[in-house]
Amino acid sequence: MISSCTGAVITSLFMTPFDVVKVRLQAQQRAELSRTCFLYCNGLMDHLCKCAPTICTSHPEQNPWYNRPVPVQLNGTVDAFVKISRQEGIQSLWSGLSPTLIVAVPNTIIYFATYEQLRTVLHRHLPTILGGDTTPSSIVSGLAGGLARVWAVTVVSPFELVRTKMQASNISYREMSKVLKSQVTNNGFVSLWRGWVPTVLRDVPFSVVYWLTYEQQKILMNQQQQPSFQFTFYAGAVSGGIAGTLTLPLDVIKTHRQIALGEEIFSDSGSGSKSGSTYELLQHIYRRQGVRGLFSGVVPRLAKVMPACAIMISSYEYAKKFFRQRLHQKQEQ
Template sequence: MGGDRLSSEELEQEKKYRITPFQQMMSSCTGALLTSVLVTPLDVVKIRLQAQQKALHSNRCFLYCNGLMDHLCQCINGKVNAWVNRPGHFTSTIDAFSKIIRNEGVLSLWSGLPPTLIMAVPATIIYFVSYEQLRVLFSDSYTKMTGVAEQPVIIPLVSGGLARLWAVTVVNPLELIRTKMQSKRLTYRELQQACADLYGARGLRGFWLGYIPSISRDVPFSAIYWGSYEGIKKMCGHEKDPSLSFSFMAGAVAGSIAGTATLPFDVVKTYRQIELGEVDFSEQKGQRLTTTREVFIKIYRTSGVNGLFAGFVPRIVKVAPACAIMISTYEFFKKFFTEYNRKLATE
């Protein structure tokens, strides 16, 4: 199928108004901050409800996600040794909101926010800027070869996958260190020793423990998400100038599609991340961790296909609004900066 054809002059004119990498960073940073602020209270309440209703194994780790990143807490004697371990009995979500605000103050709803801001925001910036740069590079190459301005869906799909691969590769050592800090509440001196033990036992490659399950989930998710999102925009005729409400809706739908398709990988990554939180880095090279393939087989043999799709509703409930808020905010500021650049060019 053909699309709108651009002359070389029109293509160069369109490039003038594109947002710069710094503006892309500002757009993605704003989206990450807004997503964190809006989604964290929902997850704080959910985790507090789970902590009182669910019997947690002694000395095990407890994983939760607020829409942007995973967090790991240590459980001691059946209790969560973290910000979720606070008094109060809640009968419902509304009751939890009310009692937390009344007894602990409204700021307690953002108790899990600091670790998110420390790492999720930089990781989101790397991811979105990489995606935008790759998408523009591939789109320009395609337009130059064909003269067609309309990009095929394969471009955002590949760009999203490669951007996430790069972001996970860069952030994985920090993710591993953060997991250890959250699982054992280490001091910085103890963390330094843990890193030294890890390097001594496994070498430099040790800092990429958990890398395979991370990319097994995140790379397909990003590829499917961006392919779906751009495909929805194209199908509905909003490819060039999506409104805020349309971006929100399309982001939620694309996030739901990607979240459903990659749920088995999310289950495996959760299992592996908890294992990494509990492993002792001071052990020698002989210490063996379960492989991603072994986890898949174990879950399948134990619980069948249903086990690989465990937690479907909670994952979609978190992923859909987080994706919707993030992409609609990002698109809004992309449009804002594009208009800003257009005004500068015409003055």
């Protein structure tokens, strides 16, 4: 749990500035932030954020971080890094980090801790269930990763939905119980898991492919016991790239549904999204744009997923190795 928490925080610290810069560039163009909400990702999770109109005041720092005007033109990612740091201070590159960590860190801890426990149990019992002597560790890891993701999404989804509604209503965390009571009273207990299906449809296949590919690389490179930091970083990036590419059509659908759900929550329309099933949306995109439409945005997705996966798994494995060595030292004493 401590190892996964360490990996989650390090990943967020490294990846948040890139998404902050991306959102600020979009805000400058006004095209992407002219809607009710937008997606913000800290390298671990996607989060719905409310778009507020630009407030013209003599104190730009009072504006929401994504709408804060910069008195100079931002020309590309590197230029935005430099100019935002100079104008607002380097801490501005980590704007929006705290509220996302409230959900992202617990989700990551639940996911990785569950994965480790399930992998141990499946290694012990799966061969007996399948009627064989052994089961390939990569298959076991893929299955454990998928099941762990289902559990993590199920546990965290109500809190993410409540956090989004709190943001929409501009209320504090102290009033969370009132939001929960209002949500259950008005829409029923099951409504706390709205958005669960599209999240699972993308994240579970991603987790299965990711862990299967990662463990297979460990076998091929003989790194099963104590993988090196260099190997875990490389293998994490490769596994994330493969999983991200194969599940991209599901990511397109999930993004579409998240935006639809967010616009409903932030506009407080009270009506459910009628955008059709996942299969119908996939068919619609394929008919209009073909295979290219299903894999649109592959480059920016991989540019975010690959380094995030590399940082997360290498930090996690390094922390596990550190604690394992400490344990051996105590046992020897």
